Amino acid sequence: MTADHLDGNALAGPLAELFAVDVTAATGRCASCGLAGPIAALHVYGPEPGLVGRCPGCEEVVLRLVRGPGSAWLDLRGALSLRVTLPSDGKTR
Amino acid sequence: MAIVSRGFRGRPRAGGDRLPPGQYLVEDFPVLSAGPTPRVPADRWEFAIDTEAGETRRWSWEEFMALPQERPAVDIHCVTKWSKLDTHWEGVSLDVLFEDVESAAEYALVHSYGGYTTNLPVEDLLDGKAWIVHRYDGEELAPVHGGPARLLVPHLYFWKSAKWVRGIRLLNEDWPGFWESAGYHEYGDPWREQRYEGD
Numbered sequence: 531m532t533a534d535h536l537d538g539n540a541l542a543g544p545l546a547e548l549f550a551v552d553v554t555a556a557t558g559r560c561a562s563c564g565l566a567g568p569i570a571a572l573h574v575y576g577p578e579p580g581l582v583g584r585c586p587g588c589e590e591v592v593l594r595l596v597r598g599p600g601s602a603w604l605d606l607r608g609a610l611s612l613r614v615t616l617p618s619d620g621k622t623r
Numbered sequence: 624m625a626i627v628s629r630g631f632r633g634r635p636r637a638g639g640d641r642l643p644p645g646q647y648l649v650e651d652f653p654v655l656s657a658g659p660t661p662r663v664p665a666d667r668w669e670f671a672i673d674t675e676a677g678e679t680r681r682w683s684w685e686e687f688m689a690l691p692q693e694r695p696a697v698d699i700h701c702v703t704k705w706s707k708l709d710t711h712w713e714g715v716s717l718d719v720l721f722e723d724v725e726s727a728a729e730y731a732l733v734h735s736y737g738g739y740t741t742n743l744p745v746e747d748l749l750d751g752k753a754w755i756v757h758r759y760d761g762e763e764l765a766p767v768h769g770g771p772a773r774l775l776v777p778h779l780y781f782w783k784s785a786k787w788v789r790g791i792r793l794l795n796e797d798w799p800g801f802w803e804s805a806g807y808h809e810y811g812d813p814w815r816e817q818r819y820e821g822d
Binding site: 595 | 655656657658659660702703738782802804805806807818819820
């Protein structure tokens with residue numbers, strides 16, 4: 531079967547609209563199988579009706595992002611955690 | 624004297640009064656996907672209706688194919704704004720499948736091979752409004768379009784017509800499905816443009 535999905539880098543632009551950090555560089559842990567890896571490594575389906583990021587290990591849904599007129603919906607219930615690398619002193623420069 | 628002359632109506636849209644607001648016509652059949660395409664061989668396929676009392680009615684592929692078949696010809700409308708007129712399907716009316724099911728539940732959560740779900744009121748599945756279809760345009764339904772069998776509920780946006788349908792859970796309370804829990808409208812009437820939550 532040919533790959534019918536994009537890689538997680540396709541999420542960079544749409545997520546940058548919501549977050550100040552580049553979420554695709556964060557480490558997500560799959561709530562289904564526990565696999566941890568960069569959001570940029572998710573298998574991404576869409577963009578319509580919405581972006582669906584699936585775990586590259588078990589194909590379960592980690593992240594969903596729907597962009598409507600005037601609102602975006604982000605569902606992260608498939609992610610146990612997101613680890614975002616930040617400066618040690620807690621200040622962003 | 625007419626306040627608005629007929630001249631201001633402009634050219635009629637292609638599709639005329641069969642095209643809901645905000646939609647455009649397509650001749651091809653776009654494929655939208657929220658995950659990998661499940662491949663379900665007929666001998667491993669089954670369809671089940673679970674009632675609110677915990678009872679389950681199941682059909683194997685063979686049993687399902689032995690039921691009375693209908694050939695609905697319908698217009699379909701995707702929430703991403705394409706519409707396709709006069710699509711031809713073959714399958715079993717949900718009225719037939721619900722004949723032996725004892726339930727007073729008002730809500731249905733449809734679930735699919737691959738994990739997709741969508742919710743709708745039970746009444747929208749009955750009275751000749753919905754089918755489980757296994758043929759499209761005279762051919763076996765292709766896996767990318769939901770084969771071996773998909774739900775067909777043409778009066779609602781097409782995300783409600785779940786591909787790779789596996790069963791229906793009957794519930795006393797409405798439970799949002801895959802897209803309904805991520806911003807899309809809980810009902811999805813194309814004629815009222817119910818695309819997103821709150822529309």
